[in-house]
Amino acid sequence: MSDEPLACPDCGAEIGSKGDLEPGETVRELTFEEPSSAGDRPRVVLGAGQRNLWLCKNCGKVLGVG
Numbered sequence: 001m002s003d004e005p006l007a008c009p010d011c012g013a014e015i016g017s018k019g020d021l022e023p024g025e026t027v028r029e030l031t032f033e034e035p036s037s038a039g040d041r042p043r044v045v046l047g048a049g050q051r052n053l054w055l056c057k058n059c060g061k062v063l064g065v066g
């Protein structure tokens, strides 16, 4: 966590409030389970949570999830 003001890395637009963001797709949380025995492949499990992608209103760059 940081208190630094957020700026879009692509276009430099200052993101001061939620109004500067464009809601994007909803994405599911993923959990990666380590294999129980050597030689098995790690499993990917869908988590219960959903997150919304937030895009820069100015250029559409994905800035994060929330």
Ligand SMILES: [Zn+2]
Pocket: 008, 009, 010, 011, 012, 013, 056, 057, 058, 059, 060, 061
């Ligand atoms: Zn931008």
